[in-house]
Amino acid sequence: MVKPLLFGVLGGMGPLATLDLLQKIIAATPANRDQDHLPVVSWNVPQIADRQKALAGKGDSPLPQLLNGIKKLNQLEVSHIVIPCNTAHHWYDSLAEASQAPILHIVDETVAQILLTYPYPQKIGLIATHGTLAAGWYQQKIRAADIEVIFPTEEEMDKLFVAGCYAVKQGEMALAGDLLEKLAALLVKRGAEKLLLACTEVPLALAAHHSSFLEISIDPTEMLAKACVKLWLEEGHGTPRY
Numbered sequence: 541m542v543k544p545l546l547f548g549v550l551g552g553m554g555p556l557a558t559l560d561l562l563q564k565i566i567a568a569t570p571a572n573r574d575q576d577h578l579p580v581v582s583w584n585v586p587q588i589a590d591r592q593k594a595l596a597g598k599g600d601s602p603l604p605q606l607l608n609g610i611k612k613l614n615q616l617e618v619s620h621i622v623i624p625c626n627t628a629h630h631w632y633d634s635l636a637e638a639s640q641a642p643i644l645h646i647v648d649e650t651v652a653q654i655l656l657t658y659p660y661p662q663k664i665g666l667i668a669t670h671g672t673l674a675a676g677w678y679q680q681k682i683r684a685a686d687i688e689v690i691f692p693t694e695e696e697m698d699k700l701f702v703a704g705c706y707a708v709k710q711g712e713m714a715l716a717g718d719l720l721e722k723l724a725a726l727l728v729k730r731g732a733e734k735l736l737l738a739c740t741e742v743p744l745a746l747a748a749h750h751s752s753f754l755e756i757s758i759d760p761t762e763m764l765a766k767a768c769v770k771l772w773l774e775e776g777h778g779t780p781r782y
Contacts, residue, residue, distance in 0.1 A: 545775060546579045547768050548618030548641065550609045552586040553625035554709050557740035557761065559584075561624040564765035569772070578772045581616055583609040591627040592702075595671035603631050607638055614640045620771065622646070622764050626738050627671045647677040649767040650736070650760040655685055664758075665690045665732030667701065667723060668739050678738055690732045696723055701739075708741040716741070717749025724753040734758055 547565075551558030562580065571577050588606060593599030606628060613621055621643045623629065629646060636643050654660070666678055666689050673679075679689045692701055704719035720742055724735055735757045737743050743759045 543617065543619045545620070545772060545777070546581065546616070546618045548613035548616065548621045549580060549582040549584070550606065550613060550621055550623045550628075550635075551582050551584040551625075552588055552609075553591065553623075553628055554741065555584055555586050556708065556744055557624045558582060560740065560744055561622070561761050561765055564759075564762050565768055568762070568765050568769045576777065578768060578777075580768075581613065581618065583612055585609060588628075591625065591630070592669050592671055595627070595630060595669075595674070602628070603634060606631055606635055610635050610639045610643075620644060620768070622768060624740050624761055624764065626740065626760060627669045629677065630671055630675060644764060644767055646760050646764050647681065647738075650738075650758065650763040651678065651681040653763045653766070654682070654687075654736075654758060660685055660687055661733040663688045663690055663731045663733050665724070665727030665730070665735045667692065667720070667727070667735060667737055667742050669701075669705070670697065672738055678736060682736075688731075690727050690730050692723060692727065696726060700726075704745055705739060705741045708745050713745060713748040716745035717751065720745045721749050721751050721753065724751065724757075728753070728756075736760070 549558060565578055569577050589600040589602040591602055594601050618641045621639060621641050626646055664682055664687055682689055700719045700723040704716045707716035735753055737757050737759050740761050746754050
Protein backbone atom coordinates (compact mmCIF):
# COMPACT_ATOMS: atom_id res chain seq x y z
CA MET A 541 0.00 0.00 0.00
CA VAL A 542 1.39 3.41 -0.97
CA LYS A 543 1.82 5.73 2.01
CA PRO A 544 -0.10 9.04 1.69
CA LEU A 545 2.19 12.01 1.22
CA LEU A 546 3.20 13.70 4.46
CA PHE A 547 6.45 15.66 4.47
CA GLY A 548 8.61 15.74 7.58
CA VAL A 549 11.10 18.53 8.24
CA LEU A 550 14.10 17.79 10.44
CA GLY A 551 14.71 21.38 11.48
CA GLY A 552 16.07 23.61 14.20
CA MET A 553 19.38 24.19 12.39
CA GLY A 554 18.58 27.03 12.81
CA PRO A 555 14.97 27.85 13.61
CA LEU A 556 14.78 30.64 11.02
CA ALA A 557 16.07 28.32 8.31
CA THR A 558 13.28 25.86 9.15
CA LEU A 559 10.66 28.59 8.90
CA ASP A 560 12.23 29.73 5.63
CA LEU A 561 11.78 26.26 4.10
CA LEU A 562 8.14 26.08 5.20
CA GLN A 563 7.44 29.50 3.70
CA LYS A 564 9.15 28.54 0.44
CA ILE A 565 7.14 25.32 0.20
CA ILE A 566 3.95 27.37 0.52
CA ALA A 567 5.16 29.95 -2.01
CA ALA A 568 6.06 27.26 -4.55
CA THR A 569 2.72 25.46 -4.32
CA PRO A 570 0.05 26.30 -6.92
CA ALA A 571 -3.02 26.57 -4.71
CA ASN A 572 -6.39 28.25 -4.64
CA ARG A 573 -7.46 26.93 -1.24
CA ASP A 574 -5.95 25.55 1.97
CA GLN A 575 -6.51 21.97 0.89
CA ASP A 576 -4.22 22.36 -2.12
CA HIS A 577 -1.14 22.82 0.08
CA LEU A 578 1.34 20.16 1.15
CA PRO A 579 0.82 18.42 4.50
CA VAL A 580 3.99 19.07 6.51
CA VAL A 581 5.12 18.32 10.06
CA SER A 582 8.23 19.94 11.49
CA TRP A 583 10.66 18.77 14.18
CA ASN A 584 12.02 22.23 14.94
CA VAL A 585 14.24 21.53 17.96
CA PRO A 586 17.23 23.92 18.06
CA GLN A 587 19.06 22.09 20.86
CA ILE A 588 20.91 19.93 18.30
CA ALA A 589 24.67 20.21 18.85
CA ASP A 590 26.48 22.75 16.67
CA ARG A 591 27.36 21.09 13.37
CA GLN A 592 30.29 23.37 12.49
CA LYS A 593 31.94 22.91 15.88
CA ALA A 594 31.44 19.14 15.72
CA LEU A 595 33.17 18.87 12.36
CA ALA A 596 35.99 21.10 13.58
CA GLY A 597 36.54 18.75 16.52
CA LYS A 598 35.47 21.42 19.01
CA GLY A 599 32.06 20.10 20.04
CA ASP A 600 29.81 17.10 20.50
CA SER A 601 28.44 15.16 17.55
CA PRO A 602 24.84 16.09 16.65
CA LEU A 603 24.17 12.59 15.31
CA PRO A 604 22.30 11.21 18.36
CA GLN A 605 19.96 14.22 18.34
CA LEU A 606 19.52 14.05 14.58
CA LEU A 607 18.65 10.36 14.84
CA ASN A 608 16.12 11.16 17.54
CA GLY A 609 14.48 13.71 15.26
CA ILE A 610 14.36 11.16 12.44
CA LYS A 611 12.77 8.65 14.84
CA LYS A 612 10.10 11.14 15.89
CA LEU A 613 9.23 12.00 12.30
CA ASN A 614 8.99 8.33 11.34
CA GLN A 615 6.64 7.73 14.25
CA LEU A 616 4.30 10.22 12.54
CA GLU A 617 4.48 8.03 9.41
CA VAL A 618 5.87 10.72 7.14
CA SER A 619 6.37 9.75 3.51
CA HIS A 620 9.49 11.89 2.94
CA ILE A 621 11.94 13.83 5.10
CA VAL A 622 13.86 17.00 4.26
CA ILE A 623 16.65 18.69 6.21
CA PRO A 624 17.03 22.47 5.76
CA CYS A 625 20.67 22.47 6.84
CA ASN A 626 23.49 21.77 4.40
CA THR A 627 26.13 20.88 6.99
CA ALA A 628 23.84 18.33 8.67
CA HIS A 629 24.07 16.30 5.47
CA HIS A 630 27.52 15.22 6.67
CA TRP A 631 25.51 12.61 8.64
CA TYR A 632 23.10 11.88 5.77
CA ASP A 633 24.09 8.23 5.27
CA SER A 634 23.52 7.36 8.93
CA LEU A 635 20.20 9.20 8.97
CA ALA A 636 19.00 7.62 5.72
CA GLU A 637 19.90 4.16 6.99
CA ALA A 638 17.90 4.72 10.19
CA SER A 639 14.85 6.22 8.49
CA GLN A 640 11.88 4.33 7.15
CA ALA A 641 10.99 7.33 4.98
CA PRO A 642 13.36 8.43 2.21
CA ILE A 643 15.33 11.61 2.93
CA LEU A 644 15.69 14.05 0.05
CA HIS A 645 19.30 15.23 -0.30
CA ILE A 646 19.60 19.01 -0.50
CA VAL A 647 22.73 18.84 -2.67
CA ASP A 648 21.25 16.42 -5.19
CA GLU A 649 18.07 18.46 -5.52
CA THR A 650 20.00 21.72 -5.93
CA VAL A 651 22.50 20.49 -8.50
CA ALA A 652 19.72 18.80 -10.48
CA GLN A 653 18.02 22.19 -10.81
CA ILE A 654 21.27 23.90 -11.82
CA LEU A 655 21.79 21.35 -14.58
CA LEU A 656 18.31 22.00 -15.95
CA THR A 657 19.31 25.57 -16.80
CA TYR A 658 20.93 26.30 -20.14
CA PRO A 659 23.34 27.71 -20.82
CA TYR A 660 25.08 26.83 -17.59
CA PRO A 661 26.93 29.60 -15.77
CA GLN A 662 30.65 29.20 -16.42
CA LYS A 663 31.61 30.20 -12.87
CA ILE A 664 29.70 29.73 -9.61
CA GLY A 665 30.71 31.27 -6.30
CA LEU A 666 30.14 28.81 -3.46
CA ILE A 667 29.20 30.16 -0.02
CA ALA A 668 29.07 27.38 2.58
CA THR A 669 30.37 26.23 5.95
CA HIS A 670 33.85 24.78 6.33
CA GLY A 671 32.24 21.36 6.78
CA THR A 672 30.22 21.56 3.58
CA LEU A 673 33.22 22.85 1.63
CA ALA A 674 35.48 20.13 3.01
CA ALA A 675 32.94 17.44 2.11
CA GLY A 676 33.06 18.59 -1.52
CA TRP A 677 29.43 17.65 -2.30
CA TYR A 678 28.58 20.71 -4.34
CA GLN A 679 31.89 21.35 -6.10
CA GLN A 680 32.28 17.72 -7.23
CA LYS A 681 28.89 17.67 -8.93
CA ILE A 682 29.22 21.19 -10.33
CA ARG A 683 32.69 20.57 -11.75
CA ALA A 684 31.38 17.43 -13.46
CA ALA A 685 29.31 19.81 -15.60
CA ASP A 686 32.48 21.80 -16.48
CA ILE A 687 31.48 24.70 -14.25
CA GLU A 688 34.28 26.45 -12.38
CA VAL A 689 33.81 26.93 -8.64
CA ILE A 690 35.05 30.09 -6.90
CA PHE A 691 35.64 29.84 -3.15
CA PRO A 692 36.01 32.37 -0.35
CA THR A 693 39.50 32.72 1.09
CA GLU A 694 40.18 31.54 4.64
CA GLU A 695 40.23 35.14 5.82
CA GLU A 696 36.87 35.79 4.15
CA MET A 697 35.46 32.63 5.73
CA ASP A 698 36.51 33.68 9.22
CA LYS A 699 35.74 37.41 9.09
CA LEU A 700 32.69 37.44 6.82
CA PHE A 701 31.05 34.03 6.48
CA VAL A 702 31.33 32.56 9.97
CA ALA A 703 30.68 35.90 11.63
CA GLY A 704 27.72 36.50 9.34
CA CYS A 705 26.13 33.11 9.99
CA TYR A 706 26.37 33.41 13.76
CA ALA A 707 24.95 36.94 13.51
CA VAL A 708 21.84 35.38 11.95
CA LYS A 709 21.59 32.89 14.80
CA GLN A 710 21.88 35.78 17.27
CA GLY A 711 19.16 37.76 15.53
CA GLU A 712 21.54 40.48 14.35
CA MET A 713 20.23 40.52 10.80
CA ALA A 714 21.59 43.93 9.83
CA LEU A 715 25.13 42.88 10.74
CA ALA A 716 24.68 39.49 9.08
CA GLY A 717 23.44 41.06 5.88
CA ASP A 718 26.31 43.53 5.77
CA LEU A 719 28.97 40.83 6.26
CA LEU A 720 27.52 38.36 3.77
CA GLU A 721 26.84 41.10 1.21
CA LYS A 722 30.56 41.91 1.32
CA LEU A 723 31.43 38.24 0.81
CA ALA A 724 29.06 37.95 -2.16
CA ALA A 725 30.59 41.07 -3.72
CA LEU A 726 34.10 39.65 -3.43
CA LEU A 727 33.12 36.40 -5.17
CA VAL A 728 31.40 38.29 -7.98
CA LYS A 729 34.45 40.53 -8.33
CA ARG A 730 36.53 37.36 -8.84
CA GLY A 731 34.28 36.26 -11.69
CA ALA A 732 31.31 34.42 -10.20
CA GLU A 733 28.28 34.67 -12.49
CA LYS A 734 26.03 32.90 -9.98
CA LEU A 735 26.23 32.52 -6.22
CA LEU A 736 25.33 29.19 -4.63
CA LEU A 737 24.11 29.98 -1.12
CA ALA A 738 24.88 26.57 0.37
CA CYS A 739 24.24 27.57 3.97
CA THR A 740 20.62 28.14 4.97
CA GLU A 741 21.45 31.28 6.98
CA VAL A 742 22.87 33.14 3.97
CA PRO A 743 19.65 33.72 1.96
CA LEU A 744 17.98 34.97 5.14
CA ALA A 745 20.71 37.53 5.75
CA LEU A 746 20.83 38.74 2.15
CA ALA A 747 17.03 39.01 2.04
CA ALA A 748 17.02 41.09 5.23
CA HIS A 749 19.68 43.30 3.63
CA HIS A 750 17.59 43.61 0.42
CA SER A 751 20.69 42.49 -1.44
CA SER A 752 20.78 42.75 -5.22
CA PHE A 753 22.94 39.60 -5.20
CA LEU A 754 19.82 37.52 -4.59
CA GLU A 755 19.02 38.07 -8.27
CA ILE A 756 22.01 35.94 -9.28
CA SER A 757 21.78 33.48 -6.40
CA ILE A 758 20.88 29.80 -6.25
CA ASP A 759 19.11 28.95 -2.98
CA PRO A 760 19.24 25.25 -1.97
CA THR A 761 16.39 25.79 0.49
CA GLU A 762 14.21 26.89 -2.42
CA MET A 763 15.36 23.91 -4.47
CA LEU A 764 14.40 21.57 -1.61
CA ALA A 765 10.99 23.24 -1.38
CA LYS A 766 10.44 22.81 -5.11
CA ALA A 767 11.38 19.13 -4.90
CA CYS A 768 8.70 18.59 -2.27
CA VAL A 769 6.11 20.45 -4.33
CA LYS A 770 7.04 18.41 -7.42
CA LEU A 771 6.32 15.17 -5.56
CA TRP A 772 3.00 16.61 -4.36
CA LEU A 773 1.92 17.70 -7.84
CA GLU A 774 2.98 14.41 -9.41
CA GLU A 775 0.33 12.72 -7.26
CA GLY A 776 -2.33 15.00 -8.65
CA HIS A 777 -2.60 17.44 -5.77
CA GLY A 778 -2.68 21.23 -5.94
CA THR A 779 -4.69 23.53 -8.20
CA PRO A 780 -3.19 24.73 -11.50
CA ARG A 781 -2.99 28.50 -11.87
CA TYR A 782 -4.50 29.96 -15.02
